[in-house]
Structures are given as C-alpha cells and as structure tokens.
Amino acid sequence: GRVSVFAAASLRGALEDIIAGYDGQVTLSFGGSGTMARQIAAGAPADVVVLASPLWMEWLASQGIIDRNAAVAVAANRLVLIGPATAPPMQDLSQLMDRLKTGRLAMGHRDAVPAGGYARQALETAGLWRAVQNHLAETDNVRAALAMVARGQTPLGIVYATDAQAEPRVKVLLDLPPEGHDPILYPAAAVTPAGLPFLHHLAGPDAAALFAAHGFQPVVP
Amino acid sequence: MTLEVHIDHRFDGFALDLSFAAGAGITALFGRSGAGKTTVINAVAGLLKPQGGRIVLGGETLFDSASRRFVPPAARRLGYVFQDARLFPHLSVSENLTFGARYAPAGAKGAGFDDVVALLGLEALLSRAPGTLSGGEKQRVALGRALLSKPKMLLMDEPLASLDGPRKQEILPYLERLRDGPLGLPILYVSHAVDEIARLANTLVLLKDGKVQQAGPLYDVMANPAAVPLLGVREAGAVLEAEVLAHDPDGLSRLKISAGVLALPGVQAPVGAKVRLRVLAQDVMLSLRPPEGLSALNVLRVTIEGIHPGDGPGAAIALRAGGDTILARITARAVTELGLVPGMSCYAILKATSVAPGNIGR
Amino acid sequence: MTLEVHIDHRFDGFALDLSFAAGAGITALFGRSGAGKTTVINAVAGLLKPQGGRIVLGGETLFDSASRRFVPPAARRLGYVFQDARLFPHLSVSENLTFGARYAPAGAKGAGFDDVVALLGLEALLSRAPGTLSGGEKQRVALGRALLSKPKMLLMDEPLASLDGPRKQEILPYLERLRDGPLGLPILYVSHAVDEIARLANTLVLLKDGKVQQAGPLYDVMANPAAVPLLGVREAGAVLEAEVLAHDPDGLSRLKISAGVLALPGVQAPVGAKVRLRVLAQDVMLSLRPPEGLSALNVLRVTIEGIHPGDGPGAAIALRAGGDTILARITARAVTELGLVPGMSCYAILKATSVAPGNIGR
Amino acid sequence: MSADAAAWEALRLSLWVACWATLLAVPFALAVAWVLARRDFWGKGLLSAVVHLPLVLPPVVTGYMLLIAFGRTAPLGRALESIGITLAFHWSGAVLAAIIMGFPLMVRAMRLAIEAVDPKLEEAAATLGASDLSIFGRVTLPLIAPGILAGAVMGFAKAMGEFGATITFVANIPGQTQTLPSAIWAALQIPGGESQALGMVVMASVAALGAVLISEALARRVAARIAGT
Amino acid sequence: MSADAAAWEALRLSLWVACWATLLAVPFALAVAWVLARRDFWGKGLLSAVVHLPLVLPPVVTGYMLLIAFGRTAPLGRALESIGITLAFHWSGAVLAAIIMGFPLMVRAMRLAIEAVDPKLEEAAATLGASDLSIFGRVTLPLIAPGILAGAVMGFAKAMGEFGATITFVANIPGQTQTLPSAIWAALQIPGGESQALGMVVMASVAALGAVLISEALARRVAARIAGT
Ligand SMILES: Nc1ncnc2c1ncn2[C@@H]1O[C@H](COP(=O)(O)OP(=O)(O)OP(=O)(O)O)[C@@H](O)[C@H]1O
Ligand SMILES: Nc1ncnc2c1ncn2[C@@H]1O[C@H](COP(=O)(O)OP(=O)(O)OP(=O)(O)O)[C@@H](O)[C@H]1O
Ligand SMILES: [Mg+2]
Ligand SMILES: [Mg+2]
16 A cells, blocks of 8 residues: 655655655655654554654654664765855865855754754864854744855855755855764665665665756765 | 512612512602612612522512522513613614514513504604614613513603603503503503503502611592602592592583592593592692682591691691592691691692593503 | 704604794603604604704704705714613713713713712712612612713703602703703703693694694794694693782782783792793683672683684683683583683683792793 | 645645635634633633643644654554544644644634634623524624634634644655645755745645635625624 | 753743843834724725735745845845844844744734724723724723733743744754753754753743743733723
C-alpha cells in the first residue's frame, strides 16, 4: 500500500522528485524535526521518517521507536554566509563583524533550529561567537533567515547552501568550512517494516542524484 | 380567588412593608410616584423575591419566606402588563401577542385572539415589528399579549396611561367583562387616574412610602376622609351605588341612592340599571339650613360622621347619608364658622357625575 | 417665537402630510394613538428627516427639503422630553439632569437646578442610578433634564402620563410660569389628557391619521363641533374665558362670560381674576323654553350656529353665546324632536367646571 | 499530486475542518458564554481564564498538549479510538484543534451579546409562562443571533487560519490533515515556494472575504428584522 | 544568562509588549469598530474582511507581510525610521505584530458592544446639545466600557501568546523580541526541553489568569455602575 513519509520541510523539493521516480505510492508530510519526532512517538502513521537533525533521530531511538543502527543519512548539506546580491564576496569569517557594522546576522535559532545549531558551532570554531552573540537575528527556521537577508533586514545571514541557491536577491559570500561544525546530515529511518523498501530507495543512487540536483551534498560515509 | 400579600423588602433608601388582601374583581393599587406599586406587583409576579413575607393566591402559596417557598414566575401564570411595554423586539406584533398562548394548560380559558385584536385596534399592526410602533400602540400590544396568555390573574401597571380617551373608553368595559364574565378574572390594577379606579375597582389599596395607608372595598376607602390627601383633593370623593329610576323629559335622570333621589344630567343607562356615582368631595357643599334659590333635587339631609383636617387650609368631612358615606371638602374656616362637629346634622348640596354607565362592579 | 411646520413623510403603511403653525405659548398636539404626534415632534427635534417639507422656528429654517437644509438636532437646542424617558443609564440622576447644561451658549437663560429638583421632588434621588427608579421617577428626571438644558423651546411627548395627580398639579403651574415668565418658553406639548390641554394650551392642533384635522387657537378649536369626535365625546367641550365677579356666601362663585353670568361651586381664584371655564359638551342641555324647576343661574340664551352629526347616535351643536361659542352634545333624535336648525335661538343649561384656577393663558 | 491540486485539496480540507469546527463549537461556546454572562459562581474568573488560555499560550503548546492527551498512545486517545473516534493525525483532530483555538473568540462574542440582552425581556417571557429553556430559545437566542453569527465568523476564520496547534497535533498529511495554513507553511520552507504560497494566501483571503461578506449580509438581515425595517 | 533568568526576562518582555500593544491598539480598534457598527458604506464588507485577515492567514504569512511592509528597505519602514521609530529587531516591532494579530479580536468585541448601544440614547444626547464627539465621549464610550475592556483583554491575551508573526518579523532577540511564546517554542524544539517549557507555560498561564481576573473584576464594577447597584 501507500507509504507514509514524515520529512523535514527543507527536503521537500528533492523528495517530491524522488517519489516521482519511485514505483510505490508515497505520501509526504512535512514538518519541523522536533514536532515530527514527537508525533511519531505519539503514534503518528509514519512508515519512514527523514529529519534535519540527528539529535531528534537519536531521541527517537532512545524512545525505542526506531533502531539506532538502522538509521541512515540520506543527504548532507553545507552552510553558507549570504548577503545582498550587491555585496562583495568574503575571504573568511574574520571580516564578519566589520561587515555586520550595526546590522545583525540572521540565522536559525541557536538551539531550536538545526541550521542555527550548526551555525553556532561554526561561529564558535571561528572564535566569533562571543562577539556576534548580541548581533544575531534568530529565526524559527532557516527560510525566515534567508528572507531577512533577501528583504535587506539584515546585511548577513547563515543558511544552508540549498536555500541560498534559489533566491536571486541574495548572494553566497562565503562557504563556511564544513569542519567547523558537526556534519550536516539528514538521517532517515523506517518506523514500520512497510517503510523499509522506500528507505532503501532513499538511500540508493537514484535518490542521491536527485538530492544532488537540489543542491544537497553527497553523504560521505 | 383571593390574593393575600405580605411584603417586607428593603432597597437602599426605600422600605416596603405592607400587607393587604384582595378579593375577587379588580383591586386597585393607588399611590404617588415611588410609593411602591410596581414593587408590589413585581413581588406578586415573582420578578422580585422579597426579603420577607408571604404571597398567597387562591389558596396557593406563591411565596413564603418562612418556608422558603418561591414559585417561579413562569409557574404563576399571571398576565403582567408592564409599565414599560417590554415587547419582544425580534417578534412581530402577532408573534408577541401569541407568545404566551402555548404555555397555558390545555383546558385554560381566556380571551380570543380576534376579540383582543379588534378591541385593541391592532388589525393593521399584526405584521409590524415592535420597534416601529408608537407609544400607545406598544402599550396596546403589551396589553393584548398579557390577555392572550390565558392567565389566572392579571397584573396591570398603568396599562392605559398612554392611551387616548376613546380607546380607554373601549378598553375599560372590556376589563369589566373579563372581571364579571365567565372567566371572573381577578385583576391587580395600578393607575394614577382616580376616575379609572372609581369606575373599575372593587377593592382599593392606598400606598404611601411603601406602606398601606388604607385598604378595603372601594366604597369604604373612597368615603374615608383620611384618603383625601392620598387621592388628591381634586380627585377625592365618595363613590355611591345608585339605581336609575327614570329619565325625565328635560334631560335629567333621577337616581335612587340610599339617602334619597338625585337628578343628574347625562346618565346613559337604562331604567332599573345600577350605576356608580362619583361625588367629588370638592363638589359637595354644606349648609346648615335647607338651601334656597337652588333646585332642591340634589340636596340631601346628612349627619356629620367625622372631620378630618387636611395638610392645607381644607378639611375633609365624612357625611352619613342614608346607608352611604359621602365626603365633602370645605375650608377649615368654614368648619369653624359653621360650627361643624361630628354628630351634627346638616344639608349637603351635591354635584355628582355618573361613572361607568351601564356597569357596576359587584 | 413662532414655529411653522410642514411635513411630508411616508412610512410603510403610514403617511404623514401636514402643516401647522404654532405661535407663542403652548401648542398642544392631540390625536389618537398612532396619529403621528411623536413623528411630528421627532421631525421638529431633528431626529427624523422628513422626506419633504419645511420647519421654521423663530425665523430660523431648521429643515427645508427644497434647499436641502437640515440643522442637526444638537444645534437646534430644543429640550425634548421623550415619551420613553431615555435616561442615560450610566449616569446618576444628577448627572443626567446636568447633562445638557454645558452645551447651552454662555448667555442662555433657563431654569435653575435647585428649583427644578424641588419642583420634581428629586432631592432624594440625585445620587441614584436611573435603573433603580420607578416609572414616574424616571419621567420626572427626563422632564428635569430637558428643562435644565436651557432650550429655546420645549418638546414634550406626554410628559405627565405616568405621574400622579398631585404631582401633575404642581408641574402644570410651573409649565405655565415657564411659558408666561421672563423666559417666554414656547412648548410643543403632546397629551391625551384633554383637561391638561384645556388648561395649558394656547394653540391646539388635532391630528388624525397623519393629517391635521383642526388647528388654531385653543378656544376656537375646542368650540368647533367638528373637533368632538377627535377629542372624544366625553371630553369635548368649549373652553371659555371668564372673570370672577364674586364669591357668594353659599359657596358658589359668580363668573362673567360674554353671554352672561354663571354660578359655579369650587372656584378658587380671587375676585377679578380671569379663569378658564371648561364646559363639556355632554354637560350642556338644550331647551326651547326657559327651563322651569331648575335654578336659572346657569341658563344662557343662545343661537344655534351649526349642527354636526357624529359617528354614533349623538350630534354636536355649536351655540353662539354672546362672543363665545359653546358646544352641546345631544342625541340626534333630540335634534329632530326639538326641530333644531341653525339660526334658531334656544336655552342652554350648563354645568361648568373651572380649570386652572388663578391661571389663564394669553 | 501537482502543487496546484495539493493547494485545492488543502483549501477543501480547510473549509471542511472550519465548517465542522464552527458547527461543533457554537453550542459549547454558547453554553460557556451564557454561564459566564448570566451566572455568578465561585471560580467564574478561573473558568474565564481557562477559556482564554489557548489565546495566551503559543499554539505549539496547545498542539503539544493535545498530542499528549489525545495521541494514539495516550489513555484518552486510546479510549476514544476504542469507540471509533480517531483524533490524532486525522482531520477530526484538526477540527478539535480549531475548536480549541477558536473557543475564546467565540465565547467572547457570544458573551458580549448575551450581556447586552435586557433581562427584563426574559422576565416578561417568564411571566407569560415560558420555561427557562423556552425563554432561551424564543427570546435570548434570537436576540443574540448577531453575536452568535459574529462568534461563528471568528471561529470559522480562526479555524481557517489555525496552524501551530494543528500541525503539532495532527501533523501535515496531505488530504488528511494538511490544511491551507500548513500547506502555506510547507511551501515557504523550500526555495522558490513563495509563489505557490502566495497563491494559497490568495485562496485563504478569498475564502475569508466570502465568509465575512456572507456573515455581514446575514447580520444585516438579522438586525433589520429586529429593528423592523 | 541562565535558563531561568531568560524565562523571567521573556515574561517581562511579553508583559511589556502586551501592555503596549493593548494600549496602542484600543483607539484604532475602537475607531474601526465604530465605523463598522455605525456607518454604512460601500466596501464595508471588504474592510471587515481585511480586519479578519490576520485571523485567517497563518501567522508566518502575516509576519512576512509585516517584513515586506515595514522592513528596513520598505518605504514605510524607512519613513518610520526617519522619524526615529525603529521596528526592526526592536520590541516595538513585536508590539506591532501583536497589535495586528490581536486587531480582529479587539474590533469584534468593541463592535458588538457599540451595536448594543441604543441609538435612542445618543439621539437624546443630541437633543440636549451634545456634539457627535461629546455624545461619543459621554454616552457611547461609557456604555461600551465593558466591550472595550473585553476587547482589551482579548488583545492582551493574544499579544501574550503571539509567536509566529513576531518571530518572522523581528526574529528572536533575547531582551528585545524574545517573548515568552518564543522561549517556550524554542525550549520545545530541543529534546528534553519540555520541563523548561512547562515552567514558562505556567508563567504565561498565571499572567493570563491575572489579566482575566482583573478584567472580570473591572467589568463587574462597570456593569454594577450601569445597573446602579
Ligand atoms: N433597586 C432599587 N434600589 C433602590 N431603590 C429602588 C430600587 N427599585 C426601586 N426603588 C425605589 O422604590 C420606590 C418604589 O418603586 P416603585 O417602582 O415600586 O414605585 P411605583 O409606586 O411603581 O412608582 P411609579 O408610579 O412612579 O411607577 C421608588 O422610590 C424607587 O426609587
Ligand atoms: N418606522 C416605522 N415604520 C412603519 N410605521 C411607523 C414607523 N414609525 C412610526 N410608524 C407609524 O406611524 C404612526 C405614527 O406614529 P407616532 O409614533 O407618531 O404616533 P403617536 O401619535 O405618537 O402615537 P402614540 O400616542 O401612541 O404615541 C403609527 O401608526 C406608527 O405605527
Ligand atoms: Mg411603577
Ligand atoms: Mg407617541
């Protein structure tokens, strides 16, 4: 029958393409990672779950809902520093404070939004966290941070590369070094045995190509 | 069906503390503005729960503070005509009129819709909304609504105050028919118009500042000199029962009262009928001798029963005339000059008006 | 200050189409329930914008449909006593009373607060909320509120309907003083009580179904047989001006009217004073010969001016008595039997009542 | 399913959920409003505060509480499921969320309307023999019809717009629980989704406009009836 | 800053924002309510629908719209900034978001109250010489005080609970725009954050209870004044 997939909303474009090429019937439901994890714990009719944060996958495993070892990362992502389309590119993060001037740095919420957590790690690694902490504009999702930059509300923002590529009003000023934060992985797991075939497909090469087409990074094992 | 009322209730700055009993027929509550008439009616209707007292209607205890009995208004089946009309604004006139009909018990008798509508001249208004009615029209609908709820008793708080004279003259006989007809509907009636009361009431309760000043059969209370200040000096006066003896060719009618025969113009009742005569106290003159130069027809030999000084320069004199008492109001000076004392006999010259032609309460 | 009113307005099922002019003093609007009285007053007050017409007060055009002029109610400064009291529920009685005072122009003259409060007996109520007042108390506050707004004119829609007799007797002279005193306040006055009108009004406008049936000086309209059905047969009757000649020791007073001298009981006015006499049509009898066996004092020789058959079995007869016209109402059969025709002379036997002792309108 | 079809499906579901929520909530809201307007009792303020709570708490919290209470694994949810009522991850759960979120708005409108009814009219009905229930049905209810309508419109609008509690309680399953707001939110989460979101915003706005216009017309008619013109 | 201190700071800010939002919104809501209740004009239904819009749209959308209208680069935002009013990342922006989100609730309560005022009383005031403004101030306003209070409570409660539009418009800046709902939401997004969230939910509930109790007491006093007891 139909396979129900609960997935992080930022994967939507890629997942829609992936199910188009899958020969089973799939229903995609999108939500925030924390919300979905809780729902699945409360008995949500999901066969497969794809989250934007390993933290919540870990939580699901700790609840005994999925098998920790059966979870696979299906895609990866990168963080980028963005600015208005007219801004000059940046060499490294050290210029961050100069570029911000009195403005703020838009990013996902440092604790609540996975992208915000990675951005925080990156800034901490760069030794900028203390300085920038009071110049943040934290949003409830990355897309809102992107919109802040796109609307000129903030001069800079840190978002996923996948988000930045489709917004003409912003420009990637700097790719943040991936070693500065935990790997950005999208873990997937089957909640029910019925989800296994699709999970398999998701971890397969066809899906990987489509993830790549949407700007996601390949998963380095 | 008798109504027995004892109320003890206190508002901030106003205390009602009274008892009265009303027999069959129409009981009028009379008193100045703020005397407590509406409060009494509200208590009878069950809209006010007095702090103390007891209200019994026809053997059924509607309220008793001692036994904590309180029959809710809906179960009392009293048709209340409010001082303010209180029509239901969302219902048409005819829906207002028929509002209460469905709650009457199956066998209840009451006025017919068409009769009431015709009596009150509501034919053209039936589909109208209350908001567009004139003041008098509203009051008529409110009257009709209460009549058509087939009540056990009617409570009427100045039901005719904003109606024109001709309409009143149509409604008054109807109320008399309700009272006297097969329904024998008792009515508790508030009015400021002494002529209405003189015409309608069987029992009269005079209220002042929340207390009963006088209460009893209409004839007795109206003939009591103590009632004069309450009724107002221009309105006070005895009401007598008379029988029409004859209509003379000169336009005068002869009427028999217990003390003799009076000649009055404009009596519109057949020979043999009983009518009420209203003899205003201010229209009665006293003379120690039989008066000369005046037609002697309306001169009665009377005995002074009591002299009641008023607030102003006047005094009210109760006069025994046959089986009746009539009232005269003359100046205190005249009392002294004529040397009037109780027990004295003298002559009363009356100017009487007949009320309620062709009708007389039991 | 004269008021000129032309109104042409149509409600669903009711059309008002009338013109009248009111001079100084009190202009009474009289008519049955639903005749259009409140509608007229609302138009004068500016609460209703008639579809057509013109209203001019003392030279100022308040409304003119032709020139599209409409003075808003607030700028008209007319003290309106509503048929329903319309007190402001959130304000105390004294705040209600003084509500309008601040809007009067600096120099405006008007009644004083203490006078009005005393007149209306509101002393004990000043701090009360309107919601707790009795019906008559509300009406008195509404009256006071309009008086204290220092208006250019008063509009009163049955202002005394729910007041007791004694209170009315206190307020009526006050209204006369407002009218006659230094304020010379004109009043447009709606009432169903013919006795109030007979006492107060200078001009009388009779309305029926939205049209003016009769309008003019009170004496003329009241003496017009055509007015009888409108006023009601029990209430219709001429109002005459009389001068008190003497008070006789037997209690009767002699009053001079243009046609002769009448003897009446109970006249409370000093010798020389002018009083209004109300002669109810139903209290006038006609005789072809001087009547015998009756005191001749109140018999006047009169000439028949006109005979006006009524709706029922009665007919109204206008009688020329000296400079005045008085009305008699007798049965149509009597008209035939006596062979009454206009121009004939005969004798009228009157039973008159004096109204408004000590007061007489201009 | 194409994006367009999904949007229409979301609109249909939103309307469906909003209609049910409004229909089901009106009697409860009316009862609570009546109690708050016409009865004095200990704890009245508390009841009023509880009714206001969904307004004060972030919708996620309400949704989370619903999930805890009515989730498939929760005792209440299980009990309901055993009698055939599934709320969690079902459109009926979206109805419940919409009812709860709209409740304060509905209660307030109805309460204000009830408080505006002159008790003297209800007294008059009682003297005519009407029982409390009859009085409510024949006098109070028609007089507060405009207030009920206003409350219903508020409830409907809120139900159309409810997102946080709904997505937290019943997730975002297309055709089942994906209402217009959830779909709009989802569209906003991916690059280039703005134009699709805009289309759905227009849809929602038009639906709201329609509901408001209908309610205004109805209210006008009801008011005219009472004014008698 | 400890989690606890942050929570108290969020509560303080929420109260501050809610108070300002309520104070500022009341006059506007009153004006709109009056127009909707007492004037008939072309486009009235449209105005009413626009007022309802924030109810119908998911809060994110309203937040985006605010960003578009009042953002730093938007003309309106620039104009405000030039007169010294900064909305971006400032608590005043949160106030604006709360005003907009609470507006439909406030307007509806006040409108119902105005519609319940008998125009005959206003007419009576006019015949006593009061100008339209005086009539409003001395008759209408005191009579609708309970409705204004009700609207204010609704607005206050909504402002206390507003989250979606606020975070989208002015982000989540501790001490400036991190209101209690934002903090609660953030806590719920972290595995194991429930207990911290619960503490803040209790805070919000107590604040709401307080506001509702105060408003109920005030309403009782106002009503008693009008009933004269
Ligand atoms: N809730 C209240 N609080 C204080 N006083 C009240 C209250 N209700 C009534 N009263 C007072 O009680 C008295 C009696 O009121 P009631 O309405 O019975 O008078 P009434 O005889 O019907 O007068 P009216 O002829 O003017 O209608 C009045 O003085 C009134 O002001
Ligand atoms: N909006 C309306 N629609 C239809 N008819 C109306 C409207 N307003 C008034 N009328 C009718 O116009 C007539 C005149 O009303 P108005 O209030 O002027 O009467 P009134 O002379 O003051 O009567 P009352 O003595 O009973 O107060 C009445 O028959 C009334 O029903
Ligand atoms: Mg009364
Ligand atoms: Mg009228």
